[in-house]
Amino acid sequence: MAFLTHLLACIFGTGAWVAINGLWVELPLIVNDLPEGWYLPSYLTILIQMANIGPLFVTIMHKVKPGWLKEIIVIYTILILGIIALFLLAFFWKETTWIAGQLHSTGFLILTFFLSVVDCTSSVTFLPFMMQLQPKYITTYFIGEGLSGLIPGLLSLIQGVGMIKCVNVTQNENETLAWLNATDDYHIVTQYLPANFSVQIFLFLLSIMMVFCLVAFFFLTRQSQKDSSSTSLLQSMVTLNSYSTNDLSCNTGPSDQSKSTEDIIHNSETSSDNKVNYSWGHYVLIYFLTGWVNALTNGVLPSIQTYSCMPYGNLAYHLSAALGSMANPLACLIAMFLPSRSLMFLVLLSVVGTGFGAYNMMTAVMSPCPILQNSHWGIVLIVISWVLFIGTLSYVKVMIGIILRSKSHSALVWCGAAVQLGSMIGALVMFPLVNVYGFFRSADLCNMSCPR
Template sequence: MEEKNKVDLEASLKSEKSKNSLIVHLLIATFGISAWIGINSIFVELPLLVNSLPEKWNLPMYLVIMIQVANIGPMAYILARKFNFNFPESYLIFALLLLGASMMSLLAFFYKKTLFFRGKEYSAVLFAATFFTALVNCSSSLLFMPYLRHFRESYLASYYVGEGLSGIIPSAIALIQGTGSQCDSEKIERFSPQYYFISIFIILLFSLIAFLLLDNLELVASEKVSENTENVARKDENLNHKFESTLRIYFYILLGLMCLLANGFLPGIQSFSSLPYGNITYHLTATLSLLANPIGCFLAVFFPPKSWKIINWLSTVTFLNCSHVIYLAFVSPRPPLQYSVVGKVFVILSWILLIGLISYVKLALASIFRHEAHSGNLFRIGIVMQIGSAFGAVLSLILSSFTKLLESYDSCSEDTFPS
């Protein structure tokens, strides 16, 4: 009888632990959604925002500038850590999540508000909201991931699932929303940007609640570990995580380049490369390419590369594909196959493949560093990612504002249509 009670007790404890683990996985995934959903949601909505805001198709470039100016926040945090200023980590993350949700609420009701400066009209509220949203998202690399050192390594996958959903969710909402006509007042979207941003605000509230539960819920405490409890270093037959210093530097550079493209340079040229193929093509490019981000993350988590040679090969394909979309941006407003279905499909697929590959390589590289040693690597790779993103934005700004290599496409002009 005692033996049976003991077995029943063990089964009950195992079931309870499994239930707690599932709850923590869900909470961490929901928390992870907040990592980049703010900036992703703004860029996904651009095909509609440009129709009603004064910057028109130069708007992506302005927003990229705001995003990179927001790097002052992470850089200030890095300097503060260097000089041993200690901040209460949980309070800081809570404040950032609250700020992110507040910015979405602000956008929902005031995204059309503009100000005049030196005779020109600017979308001041959108710029300010983008800056503070980027402050949250850019800081996620330095705060959100390191916070997960308190949990078992198995929960990192859930965080990346949530981070991937930060691309899927706004894209799915935008696809349901539909698009609008670019040249006249006719609108075919199902609901306005106001309701779009309200929906993102609600999702961010769920992320905020999830973090509060992670930080305070009693059942979560049993799933936490001390930094020294779990040795995250792994050994692989083909890819030893304790790699040589030369290879480590190479991987850091490669990670920085991937972030330069994904977070800084490519968002600034996307409209130049895809808009000449039509407003709907640009809309699909902006939304579907973000869907490729979580797919790349899923593949990197469940099918990690077994050799650095695979990373090299995937990086080569990425750079070749990137060269193609850059070429399309440089030959705007008259790219090849502009008015054919083949051209439209090809540019959409090119962007989907490009963003998917970059997402896979970024996560694969970050995972290698994370498994190599202690949790401090999570902070260092965050610094590398932010530096790469900043350089990409500066490059995009120089090409857009100080050269004639990028020429905007006006689909409402009669001479842009074939005779």
């Protein structure tokens, strides 16, 4: 039964960000058919930040009217909304409309906004719900959340997203004089290879994953109800035992052998969760780390991954994306078997992860000609740097979740709010640098002229 619950928690976690992660890895195919082209990622970033209205509403309601907004109802609502939006997106993602004299992909943008609301709201609802289950299942949930990026990434690799070839193209300077053997202009262009299956099939697969998440959540709610019933039965047995002990000893005063139910339950949870008493300063540090780590992993670095990896070749980009996605669930497994609640260790690990992120940022700034570009060591270093960046900071995120889970339900809600705030700040900082000021330069693998 425990294994089944672990499996359900993992499947439930995959629904957290599978929709948006799937759209990000599918962008190299989508942009070729939509009028926004490569400006589409900037639109996607803005839509995700606008979708923070979902977690903001949940957080405010939790503060103003605690208990009024039931998490189970909210989760059911957003999961069903996600399934419907993905299903419709598979049919209408190419639909366009003329707005203010320009053609826009309204079908894709509108449905993507609803998917963003679903995924953003999951940050402040999924974790608090997991608190209703035993603490050992929360790490499994984080593994599933990591798989929400890994599985779409693997699907995109199978699909062949972004695979290119360099083709020689000949153009006559003057086509009217072609019969006179006019001078030919030879140049190389980058062409994307056709995918192994369509965008529509990819979106259907994502919707199926959301269906699995909904089914897993249904069974997890039943399991949480059983756990609540078991807890109530335990409280009744402890209370009955307390009264029996008092009667047998004929003691009218407080008995050392008969602790209150709350104390026994509290001590049991404390021993199982290894609770540590933190000061308010410690909690400020924990929430700061939460915002900082998520700003880097969800906002800053994803915006420049193509600039960081593509100059080293298509293989480096795909390895960084795929292995980086694998690093997330691997870090969750390590946290399960080798947990560390030391704040000093988590701060140190955050600094190390930030260092790897700084290296990735440096290569992006130097694009299209970063260091060690024409060396195999350059490929090895950039892939390792991205994997360790994601792995170290994922471990920090998991341990922060475990620490706050042992505090209270409210702590996890505010943890989700810190996740979204950090992600929003990171994205808003990078948006003008990438899309407005053109601070980063893309690399054309077929037409790069860098010194060797």
